[in-house]
Amino acid sequence: MSNDQPQWAKDEATNLAIAYVDWLGRDTVDADAEQVLAQSVSQALLSAYERGRAEREWQPIETAPKDGTPIFAWCVHEADPYHDEATGNLTDYGCWAEVTSRVANGPQVVVWGGEDSDYDEWSGKTYTWPNWWFRHGSEFEEVANPTHWMPLPAPPAKENDNER
Incomplete structure (x- = not known):
């Protein structure tokens, strides 16, 4: 995961990725796929955060x-x-x-x-x-x-x- 992301985005992404992997069944997704999923979720959360912040600024x-x-x-x-x-x-x-x-x-x-x-x-x-x-x-x-x-x-x- 990128170091320039806020810690909350990293934590939330990891939690969401783990929950998704658990939902799929841990045997169906390997550690590399879990990491890729966590990065994707993290990017999505960060993008949503940035869009929301931009809407609250002049x-x-x-x-x-x-x-x-x-x-x-x-x-x-x-x-x-x-x-x-x-x-x-x-x-x-x-x-x-x-x-x-x-x-x-x-x-x-x-x-x-x-x-x-x-x-x-x-x-x-x-x-x-x-x-x-x-x-x-x-x-x-x-x-x-x-x-x-x-x-x-x-x-x-x-x-x-x-x-x-």
Whole structure:
């Protein structure tokens, strides 16, 4: 077993491998196979641990899901400019910040969406607002400017059939 693995992973892998070998019948698996099995289980446990740890740490907002899944986000209004310096046009964030209210800086539950368009009869132009981040539950009326995110925890388990 690799020395760079935490001791708990080594111990758990060994215990699981022994239990599996006992379940199969000790005569059917030799010591080398038991060692290979222990290493495989150890790697699986370590991978699961690392995935779980990554889900509990702040990640760059660029890696967040953009499928309507609510996420826990750290928002900073000033993190992105309102206007593109090269063109002078509103940025996607600036577009929404000009026509909606914005969330406070700090932690927020946000969701990606809100794309919309409107035809202006007077000018004969169609104006389009791109998807962006909004406070979850705000009906796309409170724009957010997240810099980092993490998944929301699972909801609490139901204690009885009367809970919703």
